[in-house]
Amino acid sequence: MRYLSIGGERVSVIGLGAWQFGAREWNWNEASRAEALRIVERALELGVNLIDTAEIYGWGRSEEILGEALSGRREKAWLASKVFPILPLPGRLRAAARASLGRLKTDRLDLYQLHFDNPVVPLSIQMRGLGKLQTDGLIRHVGVSNYSLKRWKKAEEALGGPVAANQVEYHLLKRNAEVMLEWARANGRLVIAYSPLAQGLLSGRYSAENVPADVRRFNPFFSRKKISRAARVLDALRDIGARHGATRAQVALAWVIRGGNVAAIPGAKTVRQLEENAAAADLTLSADETARLDDASARFVLPD
Ligand SMILES: NC(=O)c1ccc[n+]([C@@H]2O[C@H](COP(=O)([O-])OP(=O)(O)OC[C@H]3O[C@@H](n4cnc5c(N)ncnc54)[C@H](OP(=O)(O)O)[C@@H]3O)[C@@H](O)[C@H]2O)c1
16 A cells, blocks of 8 residues: 655555445445445555545435444554535534544544535634634644635635645546645645546446446436447556556556646445455556546536
């Protein structure tokens, strides 16, 4: 595993996203629970320490499952959760953080993120609440999610200190996040790439005729038109993977974490997927391979 240093702490470049745990929209059923526990155990064994959840995932079930999975091994994880900021006033933030800590069976979060940008409540108020949680030791680092670079910087001004991470969608088919990579690198901040496999599309398993019957039915990347436009990217992933004895998913992850302060948090349904994803940390793409992926992805992202 490779690690980044954030505020002096080691964070794995490949993490584990835990939205799948306990979430109906991912067809969760109780039979998946044992596998979820094994996924977390194996992740920690492989040095994956960045584990991401949110109070909203499975309405708290994801945090509860992680709390169970991390029992006795909490110190091995760099644990991140998120608050759904409908009314992110300091009192609500504190209550939400306490509830998350309770479900996760821990006394501190390594990263606590505002799940999206609430432009109605002033950042000064939101950050006052998070700053107090930090001072009181409930959370180590403040983070945001789905923020623009401009708002990330404003959040820092309001906090009067580093907002350690911004969690944003970033993968070969969506590259808006790249505008913040240089700033993050220069300032020791972390970009956490969510949906780094475009929710599994980049694994090459799916087609217009075979869209999974879950939350992905509502994902525009799984529309007939976009799946067919992604063919060039999928071909490049296959060809490059063949050279390395790697899967498409592994090459897609290696591309996301190829430079700078980016960690990817793929979700996993099985231990095998988790192991495959973790191994992508050690896959280095050549300049030519990166250029081919850049080109294929640019042609997808920019309309013809
Ligand atoms: N902050 C936010 O607003 C936000 C939004 C979305 C997600 N997230 C976070 O980011 C995490 C990851 O995003 P995501 O779950 O949306 O998408 P993702 O990581 O791109 O895709 C996950 C799905 O891809 C498939 N997969 C995973 N590893 C694979 C492998 N090695 N080979 C083949 N298929 C594989 C699995 O589904 P199948 O096996 O069923 O195909 C898995 O459920 C979430 O768990 C969550 O923590 C945050």
